[in-house]
Amino acid sequence: MKTLLNKTTLGATLLMGAMAMGGTAMAQGYPDRPVELIVTFGPGGGADLMGRTMAQLMEGPLGVSIPVSNVGGASGNAGLTQLRTNPADGYTMGTLISLTVASWASGLGDNKPEDFEVIAVVQSSPSFLFVPSSGAHQTAEALFEFARGNPGAITVATSGYGTQDDVTLKLLANAGIQMENVPFQAPAERYASPIGGHTAAIYEEPGDVAQFVQAGQLVPVVVFAAERHPEFPDVPTSAELGIDISGLDNYRTIAVAAGTPADIVAKLSEAVATATASDEWKAFCTKTYSCITPVTGDAAQAMVSDFRDLIAAQLAN
């Protein structure tokens, strides 16, 4: 396989090219050295893939290398604490995702929306309830009907208490559909549990379980969004079933520490825009059912703080 050699040479050439470009960029200031991207979760998850893809695609427009470091723990708060306490000079970026924002609402961590400047919201996806294809209830109607008659008998695999998963289940319970929240910290265990028949359903965004959906092991039955998902036109929204639950989409952003100079933020924002316009990114987000028009500036910032308030209000109920 000669390709490795070719690719390595290509990689080295690109790297040298990048370094040379970094050299020219030095004259205009930022960035004149590598920019670190902190992925706030461990390797292999949705945030990690987004971060690594984004880092690769931003290296071109920024002209410097973007090493990725995984700083996981405390629903993403460990990495964000590091992002917040590093100098606000644009040489550290981080992934800030809705799951972490929801964790703030339940009192976790000591980070606030004001601590970060959101460069752009780059991915977003509504969540679904999926049931195993071997399960007893193959439609949302059947599932909900059973849950109405047998409160708590349906178990739903989720990512934890105090998350948007939890909020959704609470809202369903308020509407008389009481299902048991079964939190799984490790995503792999969460996916395996409905497939193995240990839980009756799983609350997840389609991108994270795409392979199981494509293999026919998991069947989407309801989407928690205002409209049906274009990729799953046959799956009804919860509103169509009489329970309007939306606005809890799982989104992922690239952020820097608050107080980063405006021209640096602008430069990063431009780089993210170039990255998200690329074919590679389009292929990536299509595969993970998470393509959106990137949200930037004040709108992005508002999305984060509003989401925190929304979750906090729901949890207080």
Added chain:
Amino acid sequence: MAALDLLGGGFLAAFQFWSFMTIVTGLLVGVVAGALPGISFVNAMAMALPFTYVMEPTQSMLFLGGIYVGGVFGGSISAILINVPGTPASLPATWDGYPMTKRGEAKRALTIAVTASATGGLVSALVLAFLSAPFASFALKFSQPEFFAATILGLVSVIAIAKDQPVITMVSLLLGIVVGTVGVDPLYGQARFSFGVPEMESGIRFVVVMIGLFAIGEVVDLLATNRDLRPKKSQGKAIGASFRDILNVKGAIARGTGIGCLIGMIPGAGATPGAVIAYGIEKQVSKRGKDFGTGVEEGLAAPEAAKNATTGAAMVPLLTLGIPGSAATAIMLAAMMLHGVSPGPLLFIMDPTMVYTIFAAMIIANILMIFAGIGVAQLFSTLMRTPPAILAAFIIVLSVVGAFGVRNNIFDVYVCLAFGVLGWGMKRVGFPSAPLVLGVILGPLAERYFLTSMANAQQDWTVFFTRPISGTILGLALVFILWSLSPGIKRLWIARRA
């Protein structure tokens, strides 16, 4: 026969020059990284991840697979030679491997270890190649109660390992479990024992504790006692283990391999519990069980075989279900996803060539590991001729780097140094530190599995006993603990009667 044909094709692909070199490179990187205290094979794989960007998907898997196989063994080199486990899974290698080194049988210990590891790994790779499909559906039968039961079996094994001091072993183990509870609880997001320190909210990582207790603790002890690490005279002449040596421990290797293959398939378990449980069971089964801890060959071979037997087995759920069972396989998942390859049932249909090339590579890697392992071990023996002070300095630097690298946080370095001082103190007073580390590793797992099981079973604790697999494993744990405590109980009973 289809599987054999495909595997043949896989071998052809894996023996292509660049593929083969990728496996060899990965293997060497893994063995060296594993052997260096402070850098575990998981660290090495994470560091290698960016290098896989420029590779083809299959090639990236060969590289990471090589590091995985080599790294899981590599940790035992430093465990056997200097009593510092290079990775957590090599902890049991210090119990009977290092005493052999002290007797001047380092080379014999290393040969037994590498043979056992390679055998375990090879069988595991064959299991991966031929039994993936049936094993995958078996693995799905495991849910949280079964994981909990397996973790309890692991904890019980720790007590069974205790030579003649079950009480302080239990104290040490419980201390470890307490350390493991520090930080945000896995389900409710509440901070515990964090004393308002934000860094403590993210918990205390077992790797950091292990590096502190063993690497730093050992080095401080080394410097304090002015011990000489240089190999004894006799060692120069003594060549590796003879064929007869290996034959003598074939039972231990077989048992270790079986245990490793089973444990490896359980998502979340991995090499460390595999090695510990294998050691515990071997101690009960072996005729020389009572002498374990003094440099008994079976006590070295069983956990060595078990930990490498988890490597192939851990890839069964990854490749067949798309579910990574451990940190190492999660990194492999990341590498595959970054190349746009989703492991899972579809992969076998869409890209069988890739799957079978990976199978072939795992088989090749385990055979090559014998040479890589012995080669690197030789290098390390040479290293040991350097004055202890210089060696100590290197170990401390590597430890600090390793502790920092866990999540790129300076706080972990302080924690590591604190545990280093504690480890030295424990060593001085003869308080076993291995149970503490295992408590930190297994405690949080047990908690997580327990809480999720309970949530899934409407808070009904009988679920652990009524589910057949979980009940069987817990029954085994009970037998295990009674068995290991039986001499003591018998003594007590006789004393009472007299």
